[in-house]
Amino acid sequence: MGLLSYMLKRVSGFDKKRFEKHVDIISKNTGKSKIDIKLDFLRNFVKYGCGYTDYFRGDYINLTDEQKKTFVTAKSFYKILHYLNDSERAQILSDKIAFNHFFKEFLKRDFIDLRTTNLEEFEKFLEGKEVVFAKVIDSFGGHGVSKILLSEYPDKEVLLKELIEKKQFLCEEALVQSDELNEINPNAINSFRVVTLYKEGKAYVLNNALRVNQDASEVIGSTNDLYFSLGEDGKIDSNVVDDYGNIYEAHPLTGKRFSEVQIHGVKEAFEMCKEAALKLPEVRYIGWDVAFTNQGPAIIEGNEYPGYGIIQFYRLKNSKTGHRKEIEDVLGEKLKI
Numbered sequence: 001m002g003l004l005s006y007m008l009k010r011v012s013g014f015d016k017k018r019f020e021k022h023v024d025i026i027s028k029n030t031g032k033s034k035i036d037i038k039l040d041f042l043r044n045f046v047k048y049g050c051g052y053t054d055y056f057r058g059d060y061i062n063l064t065d066e067q068k069k070t071f072v073t074a075k076s077f078y079k080i081l082h083y084l085n086d087s088e089r090a091q092i093l094s095d096k097i098a099f100n101h102f103f104k105e106f107l108k109r110d111f112i113d114l115r116t117t118n119l120e121e122f123e124k125f126l127e128g129k130e131v132v133f134a135k136v137i138d139s140f141g142g143h144g145v146s147k148i149l150l151s152e153y154p155d156k157e158v159l160l161k162e163l164i165e166k167k168q169f170l171c172e173e174a175l176v177q178s179d180e181l182n183e184i185n186p187n188a189i190n191s192f193r194v195v196t197l198y199k200e201g202k203a204y205v206l207n208n209a210l211r212v213n214q215d216a217s218e219v220i221g222s223t224n225d226l227y228f229s230l231g232e233d234g235k236i237d238s239n240v241v242d243d244y245g246n247i248y249e250a251h252p253l254t255g256k257r258f259s260e261v262q263i264h265g266v267k268e269a270f271e272m273c274k275e276a277a278l279k280l281p282e283v284r285y286i287g288w289d290v291a292f293t294n295q296g297p298a299i300i301e302g303n304e305y306p307g308y309g310i311i312q313f314y315r316l317k318n319s320k321t322g323h324r325k326e327i328e329d330v331l332g333e334k335l336k337i
Helices: 003-012 016-030 034-048 052-057 074-084 096-102 119-126 156-165 266-278 323-331
Strands: 111-113 131-135 145-149 170-173 192-199 202-212 226-228 285-293 296-303
Touching: 016 034, 016 052, 034 052, 074 285, 074 323, 096 111, 096 170, 096 296, 111 119, 119 156, 192 266, 192 323, 202 266, 202 323, 266 285, 266 296
Parallel strands: none
Antiparallel strands: 111 170, 131 145, 131 170, 192 202, 192 285, 202 226, 285 296
8 A cells, every 4th residue: 555545544534523532531631621722733733743643642732842843743654654664665564465475484374365276275275274364465454354254154165255356365374362362352363563663784672552452343453442562571561541541450341450461472572573674674664463372472464554653642651752752762863854
């Protein structure tokens, strides 16, 4: 997906109801009138190019101008991508099948390209499996992904035809989530976002966030999810928040206390993402999605648009500095963007 297409999707996706809810929350937290908040947002939009989610997650209404300069915004994000990433090489990340071939050693699962297979090969791939995932190869944000229960398709030719008609050309073996994450929410593969930056032969982890469904949805990203960051020891080192900044002590569906959470394999996941980043040095800035299994972490996909919003959400660590500073600290330079 090209940059222009991505931007158009973001603009067309403006959610007035969500914007108004953000304004309501800011008004409640600050005591400021809604009209003053909206005018302040417009001033920041003009000056810094921040979207309404940037404004809310960065807590712009309480920041100084110098603090605001440390944040990535909707406007600066695209310029940062253009500066750091080779757009042609980044196509490896935007095509899920190309990605799987290029980073096969980090996947820990089997897959098949339905554009080049036949029924016999498809049936052989499905042998011994109860569940697979089918994906549109250029989708993002959890869209175009289906969980397939093979018991519901005794005729595999019908399934193959259906997936091809839906352009879900990538079919993957299902990863089995770790017992530790299943205790939080067992209904979806809860993805761990790790953002890396490459510089002079070395890859650095800038930040991370684990995204967990609140409800019983089987695909991540379709609800008001919960977010938190993890330290190398696997313990939560931030608040646990939802899209609106509410803080949680336990998971609303399972009751798992977040103070008791410890996910094994986090340090291994960091090292895996850094190793994968070294394979594609022309794309310096990547957001990796990782699954945790009982056999260790596995990379789900890499994103050419890493997604800065959640990792600079002030409610996570009550921080008044943003993701732009994390990038500049590794680069050792101020971005002239």
